[in-house]
Amino acid sequence: MSLSNTILGVLNLSAMTGYDLKKFIDHSTQFFWHAELSQIYPLLKQLETSGKVKVEVIPVEGKPDKKVYSITEKGRAEFLVWLSEPMDETPPTKSPMLLKIFFLQALDKNEVLAQLRCQLEAQRARLKRLQLETSRTIEESAGRTSFATQGVLWELVRQYGELQTQTSITWLEQALKVVEEKL
Amino acid sequence: MSLSNTILGVLNLSAMTGYDLKKFIDHSTQFFWHAELSQIYPLLKQLETSGKVKVEVIPVEGKPDKKVYSITEKGRAEFLVWLSEPMDETPPTKSPMLLKIFFLQALDKNEVLAQLRCQLEAQRARLKRLQLETSRTIEESAGRTSFATQGVLWELVRQYGELQTQTSITWLEQALKVVEEKL
DNA sequence: CAAGGCATGTAAATCGTTACATGATTTA
DNA sequence: TAAATCATGTAACGATTTACATGCCTTG
Numbered sequence: 001m002s003l004s005n006t007i008l009g010v011l012n013l014s015a016m017t018g019y020d021l022k023k024f025i026d027h028s029t030q031f032f033w034h035a036e037l038s039q040i041y042p043l044l045k046q047l048e049t050s051g052k053v054k055v056e057v058i059p060v061e062g063k064p065d066k067k068v069y070s071i072t073e074k075g076r077a078e079f080l081v082w083l084s085e086p087m088d089e090t091p092p093t094k095s096p097m098l099l100k101i102f103f104l105q106a107l108d109k110n111e112v113l114a115q116l117r118c119q120l121e122a123q124r125a126r127l128k129r130l131q132l133e134t135s136r137t138i139e140e141s142a143g144r145t146s147f148a149t150q151g152v153l154w155e156l157v158r159q160y161g162e163l164q165t166q167t168s169i170t171w172l173e174q175a176l177k178v179v180e181e182k183l
Numbered sequence: 184m185s186l187s188n189t190i191l192g193v194l195n196l197s198a199m200t201g202y203d204l205k206k207f208i209d210h211s212t213q214f215f216w217h218a219e220l221s222q223i224y225p226l227l228k229q230l231e232t233s234g235k236v237k238v239e240v241i242p243v244e245g246k247p248d249k250k251v252y253s254i255t256e257k258g259r260a261e262f263l264v265w266l267s268e269p270m271d272e273t274p275p276t277k278s279p280m281l282l283k284i285f286f287l288q289a290l291d292k293n294e295v296l297a298q299l300r301c302q303l304e305a306q307r308a309r310l311k312r313l314q315l316e317t318s319r320t321i322e323e324s325a326g327r328t329s330f331a332t333q334g335v336l337w338e339l340v341r342q343y344g345e346l347q348t349q350t351s352i353t354w355l356e357q358a359l360k361v362v363e364e365k366l
Numbered sequence: 367c368a369a370g371g372c373a374t375g376t377a378a379a380t381c382g383t384t385a386c387a388t389g390a391t392t393t394a
Numbered sequence: 395t396a397a398a399t400c401a402t403g404t405a406a407c408g409a410t411t412t413a414c415a416t417g418c419c420t421t422g
Contacts, residue, residue: 002279003409009286019373032281039410041375062418064374083290087280087302090309096185096274098215100266102340103192105333107266119270126273150288152365156358157285160351167350168343175339182335186381202401222382224403246390247402371420381410392399 001082003035003043004052008071008079011053013150015070018044028154031130031161044069052078101175109183113176120172127165130158184265186218186226187235191254191262194236196333198253201227211337214313214344227252235261284358292366296359303355310348313341 010016010024018040025035044067047053052075058066071079097119104112193199193207201223208218227250230236235258241249254262280302287295 001408002277002282005286006282009289012286012289017373018375029282029285030275032276032278032285034275034277036411037373038375038377038412045375060373063372064416066373079286080289083283083286084294084298087283087298088305090305091279092213092217093215093276093278094185094217095215095276097270098340098343099185099189099212100270102212102215102336103188103195103262103266105336106192106195106263111267115267115270122271122273152361153285153288156354156361157281160281160354163350163354164347167346171339171343171346178335178339184380200401201403219383220401221384221403221405228403243401244390246400247388249401367422369420369422372418374417375415377412377414379410379412381408383408384406386405387403388401390400392397394395394397 002033003039004047005079005082006033006035007040007043007047008052008075009083011069011071012076012079015056015068017066017068021069031126032157047075051075105183109179112179112183116172116176116179120169120176123165123168123172127162127169130161130165185216186222187230188262188265189216189218190223190226190230191235191258192266194252194254195259195262198239198251200249200251204252210316214309215340230258234258288366292362295362295366299355299359299362303352303359306348306351306355310345310352313344313348 006025006029007021010021016024018037021044022035022037022040025033044053044055048055048069052072053069054072056068056070058068060066100115101119104115107115189208189212190204193204199207201220204223204227205218205220208216227236227238231238231252235255236252237255239251239253241251243249283298284302287298290298
């Protein structure tokens, strides 16, 4: 049920359309949460049916009507309940990268090294993206009054992404050395 | 399709039952990949139908027959193709923890601090588990001949988990300070 | 004039979780 | 004697992805 809460959380900051919701998610939570429009649209409908969001339909010529969604009191209440639930357990995560590295020994040494180098490049590219793109997005959003108070936590979360990616890079560099020596 | 490949990867190390597969996954890949028996059993059947694994049924008195699965040449070939595919993209991951922290500003300061402290405890517990339990499992497995050559990458992967968790802990400690001062 | 952004969705398929069902043996 | 472990699964539901479908407007 985390996507419902993501949607409610964003709408709690500002009313917007499904399309804008998708863009917002892509530019803010993208490195720890994401969703496709084909998942967002039906969910918005469902949230509306259960009275957690309401819709204002704005007719547009020659295009589908624009549907601006905003959170209701009922929706906000539910969102706050979710937000207050203690995060006591570390929920299981999945990492295709780690999974593949775990099994890599079935290939020969050169292929193992190639895979690790490949992933190292991907992580370096990711770090650059996080440093440039995301910090810019946060600055822009911070300008808008409705998002202003979000600043502190957004910046923290962005730093988290940077730190973890940096850790991955350092680890991969180390892993390359170990594999070269010991395999 | 990563679970099929996980299963093929484990069976490539040693033949075993669905039940043992589950235990193996729980004790080795658990912090980056996991699965329920209700997903494993049907998948094994499917892999058998497509000729990627084969089964040896061992009758047991008073219990369901034991079904020992092993990988076929076809299965191994497919597994190696998957393993060789370049890991160029960083696949999108999901983190309920980050998601919640991202939205936490909707609560008041004390609740924010409580949530962060709660997660800090969870991460510290996780670190302990990784340091004790997992390293023990790896040592045990390393004793068995069929798993011996896996040692280097397993140890690396375990270290990755430790490093990332340590990074999370440091970040959460920092986040607590920042929130106390700035919020 | 082609590509991409704007703006809405539906349908099918796959992936994953939770609950249910059975029944013997071992351990606390 | 209650709970956990061994050992197999099915059914229902929920979450997610991929493909399809439409059509205008803007930018290169």
